[in-house]
Amino acid sequence: MTAPQKDDRSAEPTPAKAASVEKPKAGEAKKPKAGEAKKPKSGAAAAPEAKSTSAFLAACRGEKPSHVPVWFMRQAGRSLPEYRKVREGVPMLESCTRPEMVVEITMQPVRRYGVDAAIFYSDIVVPLKAIGVDLDIVPGTGPVVEHPIRSVKDVEKQLRDLEPGDVSYVSEAVRGLVGELGDTPLIGFSGAPFTLASYLIEGGPSRDHRLTKELMYRDPDTWDALLGRLAKIAAAFLRVQVEAGAQAVQLFDSWAGSLSRDDYVRYVKPYAKTVLDAVADLDVPRIHFGVGTGELLGEMADAGADVVGVDWRVDLADGIKRVGAKRAVQGNLDPTALFAPDDIMKAKADAVMKAGRKARGHVFNLGHGVLPATDPDALKRLVDHVHAYEVR
Numbered sequence: 101m102t103a104p105q106k107d108d109r110s111a112e113p114t115p116a117k118a119a120s121v122e123k124p125k126a127g128e129a130k131k132p133k134a135g136e137a138k139k140p141k142s143g144a145a146a147a148p149e150a151k152s153t154s155a156f157l158a159a160c161r162g163e164k165p166s167h168v169p170v171w172f173m174r175q176a177g178r179s180l181p182e183y184r185k186v187r188e189g190v191p192m193l194e195s196c197t198r199p200e201m202v203v204e205i206t207m208q209p210v211r212r213y214g215v216d217a218a219i220f221y222s223d224i225v226v227p228l229k230a231i232g233v234d235l236d237i238v239p240g241t242g243p244v245v246e247h248p249i250r251s252v253k254d255v256e257k258q259l260r261d262l263e264p265g266d267v268s269y270v271s272e273a274v275r276g277l278v279g280e281l282g283d284t285p286l287i288g289f290s291g292a293p294f295t296l297a298s299y300l301i302e303g304g305p306s307r308d309h310r311l312t313k314e315l316m317y318r319d320p321d322t323w324d325a326l327l328g329r330l331a332k333i334a335a336a337f338l339r340v341q342v343e344a345g346a347q348a349v350q351l352f353d354s355w356a357g358s359l360s361r362d363d364y365v366r367y368v369k370p371y372a373k374t375v376l377d378a379v380a381d382l383d384v385p386r387i388h389f390g391v392g393t394g395e396l397l398g399e400m401a402d403a404g405a406d407v408v409g410v411d412w413r414v415d416l417a418d419g420i421k422r423v424g425a426k427r428a429v430q431g432n433l434d435p436t437a438l439f440a441p442d443d444i445m446k447a448k449a450d451a452v453m454k455a456g457r458k459a460r461g462h463v464f465n466l467g468h469g470v471l472p473a474t475d476p477d478a479l480k481r482l483v484d485h486v487h488a489y490e491v492r
């Protein structure tokens with residue numbers, strides 16, 4: 101490993117010694133004993149000391165975490181050989197309905213990396229499949245819908261409310277996971293109405309979301325009916341996961357970045373807000389994320405999130421300003437930084453963490469999901485590096 105270059109690193113804070121970080125491993129997390137107060141470090145920031153044992157939950161809530169928490173979108177999945185082995189011969193959507201498999205796959209990255217949160221292994225189309233939408237996930241392509249939705253009639257025919265009994269395998273898997281995870285929180289998730297609508301209208305993944313926007317502009321009745329129903333389904337799916345024990349939720353509006361700010365505010369934000377408001381009473385941190393949403397960050401925050409995910413195209417310091425002082429941020433290392441030499445990857449991670457210090461709270465993550473070709477050992481080195489960074 102080469103030494104950090106003087107010019108761009110001399111002003112960087114020195115990472116704390118790993119030994120002083122006391123990062124608990126999954127399943128062996130230390131809980132402070134009753135009455136055991138944490139000593140504030142000298143020079144601690146104004147943030148209150150963490151009430152949460154979990155660094156992840158503390159950062160989400162704007163409390164001071166014991167270390168910078170880290171997890172990765174798509175941490176469970178194709179970058180892991182143990183994932184590919186378990187999934188052999190089992191179609192993606194079927195794997196999501198087998199609680200034992202879901203528990204195993206969700207645990208794999210927690211065991212391997214010691215990340216600060218687990219993300220529930222499922223997919224954004226699982227609740228749609230559960231209410232009878234004819235769709236599948238095609239390897240290398242993504243979700244493909246047999247009868248795309250284009251009219252109010254289609255909405256009424258294909259989309260009904262999600263009942264907890266439709267996804268009993270999800271509740272079962274979440275309960276199993278909470279037992280296995282110990283003090284490592286589980287993040288439940290759902291696709292947001294716009295992103296789900298895009299798959300349902302286009303019939304599959306789309307680059308420009310042309311049909312989706314065409315319907316949005318031309319047919320407000322169908323748009324409102326569709327997004328209104330999807331908001332209810334998304335909220336119900338999040339609720340099922342939290343009621344079974346998930347301790348945070350993430351609303352993925354992955355494709356919202358394809359919208360102008362005006363269109364986002366007018367056609368999409370109200371429905372994202374409906375979902376986030378509908379789970380506010382559950383009192384778990386709500387993370388709101390999309391790709392390429394630099395221009396929308398303020399609006400996505402305003403939709404009601406506690407934490408806003410920032411993609412890597414935005415300088416995190418700017419992202420923090422756009423999100424505002426009331427909310428924490430998550431992100432935002434470029435997923436391809438894992439393919440850089442270690443010194444470059446670590447310098448980029450340091451820059452993210454340094455910027456993150458200005459936020460109300462910062463959860464380290466990538467700016468989008470782990471790429472399938474990523475070397476798991478690089479992810480492990482990144483997690484260790486993040487955990488060794490000094491919090492102030």
Ligand SMILES: Cc1c2[nH]c(c1CCC(=O)O)Cc1[nH]c(c(CCC(=O)O)c1C)Cc1[nH]c(c(CCC(=O)O)c1C)Cc1[nH]c(c(C)c1CCC(=O)O)C2
Binds near residue numbers: 173224
């Ligand atoms: C847009 C979206 C989808 N699914 C999801 C999103 C939102 C997140 C994002 O912005 O990436 C969410 C999702 N999908 C999956 C998870 C599991 C947990 C995790 O993040 O580790 C999560 C959180 C598993 C999955 N979902 C999928 C896989 C790969 C399928 C496989 O392993 O065979 C996994 C592990 C399939 C999927 N499902 C979807 C796509 C685009 C793909 C990839 C298609 C491909 O390249 O094969 C739809």
